Amino acid sequence: MRPVRALVLILLSPLLVALGVLYVPVLLVGMVIYMRRLGATRGQASGTAYEPLQMRLVYHLLGNRPDPVAFELTPHLPATDWGFLPVLISPFVWSIKLLGFIPKAFRYPPSNPTTFSGMMGARCKLIDDALEEHAAHGDQVVLLGAGWDVRGYRRPADQSVPWFEVDTPGTQAIKLTAVEAAYLDASAVTYVTCDFTEQTWLDALDGHGFDRSRRTYVIWEGVSMYLNDEVIAATLRAVTTLPAGSRIAFDLFTRQWLETKLGLAARRTVKRTYDEPWTWGLELDGPLAPSVEAYLGAHGLNVDRCWQLGFESEGVPAVGAVVLAAVPER
Template structure:
């Protein structure tokens, strides 16, 4: 009963303060679109915002995410305050944490909570595999902050790969926020236009050493050729190397539901159109395994998102794949 009361009180308070939130949200969207026009990834803000929120709800500490978002050029300070203050105040008064920001995420994952739910999946992958690896490569790093929580693990070399515009803004913002990034090697590369593995190797990466690749929130924005090429390049690295990634199926591209129509329009407006999805023919896990196998990788772990039947297709998933042997 106490949980129900706190939940109701939380949402009543949020409703009362919703005009404040709405004003902040409009300001934030304007800033995001402006940053997108400069070539900076607008969708990269989503995962950062989720980690920022979990930090401020007290469910997953991430000081770097908190400081980075506050200093990010595409996020006006007043917009951040107006958008988040109502929910954080409601939380402090009631003690309630919305499901989207509990850690780890609980229950079925809906599309709007994918960015929050995958945080725990990827954190678990780091805990499981990084102790056995000497290299950690974040592909399409965006505004990921995991590398800045590894300050005491000098054994692992960390690389971040992303497009030059996004990476330039991130490096300047890290400096502005006072976040030490000296142990991270930044590698500018465009997955659809450049050989990112050549760029990575030139920056000091050793393909012969076991590596953990993190590929979060990227595959759906690349064309099929770039996705398959990236997987093959990962498969060419040392045996035992691992890639953890998330993906959409073809359902988000084919669905006529309001949510997915809005999602396709919104990402297109932000300059990052949805492009790639794994075949959703059930069981979608098998379709994913086939794709990975054709690229030289073995599916190790997978979580299907959404139902996986002929009537209601899975819309995505989280996965881990392994390099069984060097190509």
């Protein structure tokens, strides 16, 4: 911390402590309202989709990853339409700015490799970077399990590409209502509903303007952990039917990490909070990178980038990975 900032903080400390004490009841009431609002759409729409949204809001307010559209959408979503931004998100970011210290979980981009807490930042960064490349090539973009992601809205005209958002009917209906209420320009986005456990995403896209002969960038962010072996394999197989150079970016946990103490605790928390259990993790066969390569290779894809999550050593499994995989030339 710089000496001047430290001095100002010391001088202001009685005022800051008083503000902090006054804020505690506001924070508690805010948390209760948020949890109750989340509970109201439980089983109908995704609750976990709020987590990456919150991270993107924090990155935006810290000035590390602009996402003004996320800001416009947030006050129109069911769990966050009551003053969530000014009551919970903004004070948190102000305090970070005031202290001049960003906790590891909120740093963007995080270090590579990163820990579990940097997972959302890592996947966001890898996906954004690959998107730049694919948009420049004019590829189609498909978001599988789009949630409250707003990457497809108000893209610069010169980067406009066919854009598809796929999600369950319940989650997508809520997003559409929010997008309309926020007056977002969704003219470039095609919405398609699909439950991946019932239908492959590729079949769902048929008849919606998706071109199977065009190179495609598939974003599958924060979804694999809610699925199972068969659905994961079907999703990847569908990607391999697309033209060479098509890519899928996604994040995964390892099955071994999900069974560690921390993994089990995280699973319990997610299940209790959202009732959307983490059910899938990649079976490691040795170290992470070769396991990811072997798994994707067996499904017909080449690993292009692999960002490791967690540090592995003898008997300590990596947490997971964020992966960019490509359809090879045939």
